[in-house]
Amino acid sequence: MQQPRFEPLVVGAPRSGFALLSSVLMHFLPWVRHEPDLNQQILNVLLTGVGDHIAQRIVSVFARHGIEADLLFNPNFRYLVGGPKWIPKDRPDRACFRKYIGVRGKGDFTLVTAHPRQVLNLDPIVHSHTDPQLWVTHPGYSSYTRFASIRSPVDILNSSVFSLNALASEYIQKFIPPELDNDTIRQDLALYKFTDLDFFEGLLRHLIGYFDEFMAVRDRYIVMRWEDLIEAPVPTIMRLAQESGVPMREDVAAGIWQKLDHVNLTQAHKHNFRAGHGVVGGWKNWITNHHLRLIQEYGFEKHMIALGYGEIEWLDESRYTDFQRKVSGCIASGRVHRDFFDPDLFTFAFNKSNLVSDKFPFKRHGWREHTQIERSIFTDSALEQAVWDSAEVACGEINALVGDFLAEGQNASGRRMEKLLAQLERKHAPGLGQVPGDGYRRAFEQARRLNDANQPPGLLTRLRGRAGRADSPEAFGSEEAVVESPVPHLVAAEAACNVVRFGNDYYALPHRLGPIELDKQHTAVRTMPGVLVTKHMADALEYARNYLP
Incomplete structure (x- = not known):
């Protein structure tokens, strides 16, 4: 059960x-x-x-x-x-x-x-x-x-x-x-x-x-x-x-x-x-x-x-x-x-x-x-009003994306979810897609990969098998598209290790290192004993779950 x-x-x-x-x-x-x-x-x-x-x-x-x-x-x-x-x-x-x-x-x-x-x-x-x-x-x-x-x-x-x-x-x-x-x-x-x-x-x-x-x-x-x-x-x-x-x-x-x-x-x-x-x-x-x-x-x-x-x-x-x-x-x-x-x-x-x-x-x-x-x-x-105006527009753009996803995606999966993600990416690109950086495209790419990875093997093979598809493993290699996190964000707290997302990476941080200000120490932390830095959340989680202090 x-x-x-x-x-x-x-x-x-x-x-x-x-x-x-x-x-x-x-x-x-x-x-x-x-x-x-x-x-x-x-x-x-x-x-x-x-x-x-x-x-x-x-x-x-x-x-x-x-x-x-x-x-x-x-x-x-x-x-x-x-x-x-x-x-x-x-x-x-x-x-x-x-x-x-x-x-x-x-x-x-x-x-x-x-x-x-x-x-x-x-x-x-x-x-x-x-x-x-x-x-x-x-x-x-x-x-x-x-x-x-x-x-x-x-x-x-x-x-x-x-x-x-x-x-x-x-x-x-x-x-x-x-x-x-x-x-x-x-x-x-x-x-x-x-x-x-x-x-x-x-x-x-x-x-x-x-x-x-x-x-x-x-x-x-x-x-x-x-x-x-x-x-x-x-x-x-x-x-x-x-x-x-x-x-x-x-x-x-x-x-x-x-x-x-x-x-x-x-x-x-x-x-x-x-x-x-x-x-x-x-x-x-x-x-x-x-x-x-x-x-x-x-x-x-x-x-x-x-x-x-x-x-x-x-x-x-x-x-x-x-x-x-x-x-x-x-x-x-x-x-x-x-x-x-x-x-x-x-x-x-x-x-x-x-x-x-x-x-x-x-x-x-x-x-x-x-x-x-x-x-x-x-x-x-005047400045307060200008900030408020900008925030109102930006918040509305995010809410439009969320609203469309909730209206169509609650029961979607597989091919239907794949089509929905493609529609949403095109529809909301004029606003959200103009944000500096590549977070918008990479977010939809990671969403597609997540959808694919959770389908039955037969369906997954059909979804990935179409020739010339831009998001095929051959086109992107084995690198996972990691959505940038502007502040350290705890992904998981394992028995001896935390997994934290920051920037474009996942950090597995042993508890024995004590408190770490990752936003200030992200360069130095890479050389600390027991730390793993990777683009792959699954790798960071596996490392943290098996880490022996």
Whole structure:
């Protein structure tokens, strides 16, 4: 009997252990049958080939205005499905993706793109920070195994105050001297976020909405408490595997945690993890009783008790740290701490999401067909409009391709799929085919090869046997057409080795090498012991699955 497909779906508030849970589940995939059906695989190949189309159009607009070095557009958000994502309640057939874009000296804005929801499956694990009830009831995800990350709301809020978003991370990497890139930046920014109670209440209002919704359906999820993973990682990973039906040995669970324990998990966003922190109860050194009272007033305590955290633990103010005394003093005197050494960084570090922001002067715009400028403090309205116009067109071009594929390709296979791919390639070449590079042609070539490789031998022979066909093995040799990935993208996490796609290559990277920034080290990594670099995904996977450390 064929093993049922493991289709994981992860929901969790930001700073709740969401990235950790997703990373644990990524390490489950080699042990189960998880590949999507062939049509989704073909769609994923096409999406990967055109996945940087919108980002390229956006970057080109800024370049025409002479803005290149000062542009802040993190690689994580240039990826088609990069950024926070959700399915809107009023349009359950599509998914939205939030992109953060800024320019030094001009401010920033959030651009939201919308695509057919099947685009979510470009990631091996469907994941979202929002709407836990929607994912339970949506018919498109009824077969999925649902997981949720949770953390004490006091700890979530404290972590949110100290977190640096991708815009701030990009700015620090580009413009802040390395000797100043330390925890002092976070603490100085946190002084503002803790002392501006309108800001802190904005965080509370957003988070309580999530908790109220999640608690009503928490029994429909396999729940991982962040605290359990931090304090008892191996038993927690073993429990997640058992409840998921994933075979797991204790030594493998220990190996998974060794790779995830207090490291940055968000690739080009280098400041998502706060070094030296991530400790259960660490909030007691930073938050104050002023904030705990607000947390209680907003109704979090009942959820804390239900989740096993107990009642709110009040602090002994005589034992406040210097930081807490400074925060408490500002609140008592009604002063908001706004002193910061870099006004641009202060602007970019202001939370762009996960905050009810109606008390702050963002410009807000309605939806066009495919995109929205959600919130903006960008000072150049004409440039913002030009970027938005370009993104709207590019997003529409991708959606037209996806829409045509979904309309005709859901039940297509073999010769019918081959004909459909040829039609789509011709039809959408005037827009998507004009993107610099050869990604469009190579995406369709790889899609055809994938379709051919999954046909019965007799049909495969007939498909490949036609004389003079441009994509025959004789014409292309044995080289697989690899669609370029502009940022490192995890393909598989095997027991001792990861397979990562970057550029035109697949990298098999032994875990014992530790964290690798492939976008910065891709030349040096080729000479590291145990590394395999190949054009062939199958070769990389086979090597990784058989690798012995």
